[in-house]
Amino acid sequence: MDIRIASQIARTHLLAKKRQTLVAMLGVTFGIAMFITMISFMQGVNQFLEDSALDASPHIRMYNEVNTQRPGLIEQLNPGKFNVIYHQKPKDEQSRIKNGMTIAERIERAPGVLGVSPQVATQAFYNNGPIQISGTISGVDIDRENRLYKLTTRLKSGNLNTLKTNPDGLIMGSVLAEKLNVRVGDKVTVTTPKGGIRTLRVVGTFGFGIGTVDNTKSFGNLSTVQEMLQRDPSYITDIHIKMFDPLQAIPFGKQLRAMYGYYTEDWAKANTAILAGEKIRNMLTYVVSITLLVVAGFGIYNIMNMTVINKIKDIAILKATGFEGRDIIAIFLLQAIFIGFTGGLLGLGIGFGLSYLLSITPFDAGGFISIKTFPVIFEPKYYIMGLLFGVVTTVLAGYFPSKKASQVDPVSILRG
């Protein structure tokens, strides 16, 4: 009952000065619209960067970290004594994962694992006539690799299946291919650090949109690369793992490390810079949005304060005729809430419109990054958050003037 009268009075006050109400509302509208646009865009950028990083890199990479540090024999026998060793050579340690294939099969059966790709990765020189470029070559089972990295969607030219039929096939990073001036069907000579030389035929090119990959990497057949390195068919240097849920990868990686004793690197560790950038962008978004909302809040605070001063006689009358302090608070707080809520809703609409416009704006990334328009994501979560922010700000901004109104001493006003 009381709330009904309060809302009736609040409505009358708001309608009595439509322009002022509108100005106060627009403050909130602007704040929320910017919040929505910024957060949708920033999160879009984050998502895009994360996706492209995650797409091109495994969730977990297991490999044998070759430890070159080795204490000398004398050092072991005579620790802490005066030992002098010159020119100690590191031990010849292979970067092989023992029983790599078996480990890969076992991991594949674990729950939550999307795919596992055991492979041989090595440095290599690519020669085409006089041009010589260093890069890496990965010997893979192309079907397994495709399952992990959706290579089919990354192909710029050629066909994945050709690699299966042609043992000397090579799928090359698009930028690397450009630099070498080779196209599908051309031959490239690949030299491994161990001295193995082999002429391979380019059967496809791919582009992840990430320089370090597209510039240097090629995929060959697992057996071919093993042969080039003069190793046996069980020789595996890396196991790449993708999970259904990337977040699961972090504990799973630790578990694998404890289980098999090989070094594991999860995507979060491998992409620390991207994740740090994400945190900074998030921070920036929130700081700017909250600043905008605080400014809008001060606007509302000002307007509500003015309203209370203008209405001080009315407040005195209401109190004299039996309205309590909390009724007065309700009257003015309801006005603030109305301003916040409608302003906020309007802001959501405008924010959505701006985000949509941004999401269809062509963005020329030079054909290098696989993106045509600005990355924007539409997430209901942010809209709820925006509205909540708006209402909370206005309630806070409206509360203090309302409190002041409720403390008006009617006698001093009515005496004149």
Place this chain on the structure above:
Amino acid sequence: MSIVLSAQHLNKYFYDPDKFQVLTDVSFNVQKGEFLSIVGKSGCGKSTLLYLLSTMDTEYEGQIEMAGTKLTGRGQDFLAHFRNEHLGFVFQFHFLLPEFSALQNVMLPGLKLGKYPEKEIEERAMEKLRLIGMDTYARKPASKLSGGQQQRVAIARALINDPTIIMGDEPTGNLDRANTENVFDIFRDLASKGQTIIAVTHDPDFAAGTNRTIEMSDGLIIGNHENKIQ
């Protein structure tokens, strides 16, 4: 006759700019159904006394009891509710809410009390406006009414909850002769039906027509006499 209002040993000070005693040991009782006027020169403390009785000013010494309830030392919310139910006010200057219509102004205290459904409150408000001759202006916004009209609406508002006591600070101050007489008759009629009226006034004719007149000077009651009613 029962005592509906009792004021005992009221002392009131103003502190700004210097300590100054406005009321000195004011004590009096008002009977149910009495039409009481308080007169005195400007600055004698009669308005101050009325605001103490109105329960809006709570900074005083002494004790006030109304309708069998001790009001001294009560909280603001209790007093607000008490005012709503038991007191009706007419102020020295027409005090209506300008954005609302005359009818809404009259209805508001009734809606606040919530004793009757809204429909009935509206009917009652119309009835009060008719009583005061303002029913034709019921739908007009208060800001569009003249001073005298506003004051009459304010009187109708004071009556809406059938209060035990109606208080007026110069309730006819803005009215012409005909309307003053009309309001006066309404007050007399209400008093005869058992409501109590306390009016602060400058007008000797008005005071002469009431049941009893309290005369004040420099914060003291200097006279308290029954008026012979014609």
